[in-house]
């Protein structure tokens with residue numbers, strides 16, 4: 077099954093929900109970054125949340141979700157657009173954290189630790205929108221829920237899950253974000269609260285074969301959801317030689333000259349997808365000469 081997300085509204089329009097299935101997206105990220113199981117789960121949850129938050133934007137808007145924590149993964153970054161394209165990476169992708177004793181699940185909260193969640197929305201304006209909140213428990217879903225409540229004043233519930241196979245590939249991934257719109261009725265709010273409380277684990281729902289549409293029917297049970305057309309979700313990076321060249325130039329004239337003197341080809345990896353770009357000494361010389369002409373070069 078290909079990854080996709082679905083948006084729906086309650087019949088009277090006071091509750092909206094996004095639900096997604098993202099196994100392939102998370103597996104692509106795992107392969108790109110060789111993530112350990114607990115980091116596959118952490119990054120997978122953030123990618124899934126990011127893809128749905130991207131779908132809340134319009135046109136060419138972009139959103140970046142950045143987590144910084146004192147746990148061994150140190151940080152996670154995910155960027156998504158409004159068309160279901162999402163990419164991301166972990167600062168320490170290969171760390172191993174013991175399985176949580178209490179429920180024998182991957183201990184994402186332990187891997188992330190205490191820290192902050194920063195949301196950066198590039199809405200095509202001069203300055204991006206930046207919202208920052210403290211992490212609640214590093215489990216990602218609760219952290220996003222708290223962000224929506226405190227930074228955007230939108231009461232929400234977020235469920236995210238990633239289930240791994242024994243061979244460390246991704247078996248299932250997905251989730252939902254349900255939000256109360258301004259003026260939501262008491263009946264709608266209490267119905268959603270009751271329905272969400274019944275969902276013990278998104279991972280279990282996915283394991284039982286539930287699709288995004290099924291999750292929507294569970295969360296909006298009694299509210300006669302109107303379900304809109306699905307949108308494909310995909311791990312997709314927009315890096316290229318030009319973007320990576322700019323990163324190389326940004327190290328400045330002195331460093332570039334050092335590279336040229338060393339006389340070895342330079343390899344730069346895209347941090348989002350791991351793709352390697354190689355620049356010969358002549359390439360570096362050419363980039364340096366161009367940057368000098370345009371004047372945007374650090375000494």
Ligand SMILES: [Zn+2]
Pocket residue numbers: 313314315316346347348349350351
């Ligand atoms: Zn890339």
